[in-house]
Amino acid sequence: xxxxxxxxxxxxxxxxxxxxxxxxxxxxxxxxxxxxxxxxxxxxxxxxxxxxxxxxxxxxxxxxxxxxxxxxxxxxxxxxxxxxxxxxxxxxxxxxxxxxxxxxxxxxxxxxxxxxxxxxxxxxxxxxxxxxxxxxxxxxxxxxxxxxxxxxxxxxxxxxxxxxxxxxxxxxxxxxxxxxxxxxxxxxxxxxxxxxxxxxxxxxxxxxxxxxxxxxxxxxxxxxxxxxxxxxxxxxxxxxxxxxxxxxxxxxxxx
Numbered sequence: 001x002x003x004x005x006x007x008x009x010x011x012x013x014x015x016x017x018x019x020x021x022x023x024x025x026x027x028x029x030x031x032x033x034x035x036x037x038x039x040x041x042x043x044x045x046x047x048x049x050x051x052x053x054x055x056x057x058x059x060x061x062x063x064x065x066x067x068x069x070x071x072x073x074x075x076x077x078x079x080x081x082x083x084x085x086x087x088x089x090x091x092x093x094x095x096x097x098x099x100x101x102x103x104x105x106x107x108x109x110x111x112x113x114x115x116x117x118x119x120x121x122x123x124x125x126x127x128x129x130x131x132x133x134x135x136x137x138x139x140x141x142x143x144x145x146x147x148x149x150x151x152x153x154x155x156x157x158x159x160x161x162x163x164x165x166x167x168x169x170x171x172x173x174x175x176x177x178x179x180x181x182x183x184x185x186x187x188x189x190x191x192x193x194x195x196x197x198x199x200x201x202x203x204x205x206x207x208x209x210x211x212x213x214x215x216x217x218x219x220x221x222x223x224x225x226x227x228x229x230x231x232x233x234x235x236x237x238x239x240x241x242x243x244x245x246x247x248x249x250x251x252x253x254x255x
Contacts (some may be wrong), residue, residue, distance in 0.1 A: 030055045041087065046070065054079045064088040069113070073099035081106045088113040092137070095120055099128045108132050117141070117165065125147050126155035133157070139165025145181050146172045147191040153181065229244065 029035070032049025035042065041063040046055060051070040052110040058065065060082050070093040080086060080103070087110055094118040121141035125148065129136065137159040143149055145168035153166070156205070166181045176184045 002023040028057045030057065035059060035062075042085075058083060061085055064090075065096070066090045069093045071095050074100070076100050077102040078105055078144075079103050084109065086111055089134075090115045091119070092116065093118045097121065099124050101125060101127045101130070103128055104132055107134070113159070115159070117162065122169070124152055126152045129156050132208075135159040137162040141166075142169035143167065143181065144170045144172075145176050145184060147189070149181065150185055150190045171229070 030046065030049060030051065032051075033044065033046040033055060035044050037043060037129065042061055043064040043066070044058050044062045045066045047066045048069040051067065051072055054067065054075065062083055063085055065080075065083065065086060065088070068090045069092075072091070074096060075098070076089075077100045080089070083153060084106060086107055089107070089111060092115045094238070096116065099116075104114070111134040113202050114132070114134040115137045117137045117233065118140040121138070122144050123146070129152070135158065136156045138153075138156075139162045143166060158166075163182050164180055167182060168176045168179050171184075172190065173188070176188070209216055
């Protein structure tokens, strides 16, 4: 009987251990997130899970990651560093207003789809997407249309049918507000305008310094002429012999 109870207890302990091992990964997932398999690809869904940051406990063999319809405010550096096999990343319908440089570091090798539509992006450096080959959706964001956005658009490959949704919510030139950015840059080169403005500012600054130098030289010459005139008048007022002596001394000094 003792041997039977011992075996039974061992069996129960083994069963509990196995159940614990199976349930542990699921328990580690954030609330509202779950893994699945879609068309042979390992998928991790956190859609509408009230997330305020990118979760850390995402399986590192995930191929498709859905973080859409949450309240994520920004993407920090190395946010997806541990997901080397990621093919698709959906971050649409969040509150993302800032993307740090290196946020997508480690994804350049495989990622082919990145959705950042319907967020709060105003201005993002092109360096944030450095070496990224994915097709990017940047539509429905409150973009500031300027040279920075122009450089970003030229640095990424836009997802099909998404370019028309990149609108100028604000602009360095007021007449562009409310227009599609690609329509605007067909006639306006923001970076060239910026360069011209910078060149003009440099020319104005250089002219200012040049004018100051010329003014100083004119003042210096006039001041010396005035001193020379006063000195000559002084010499004329001296007796003849003393004047000749002073003039000789002046000539010797000049020579």
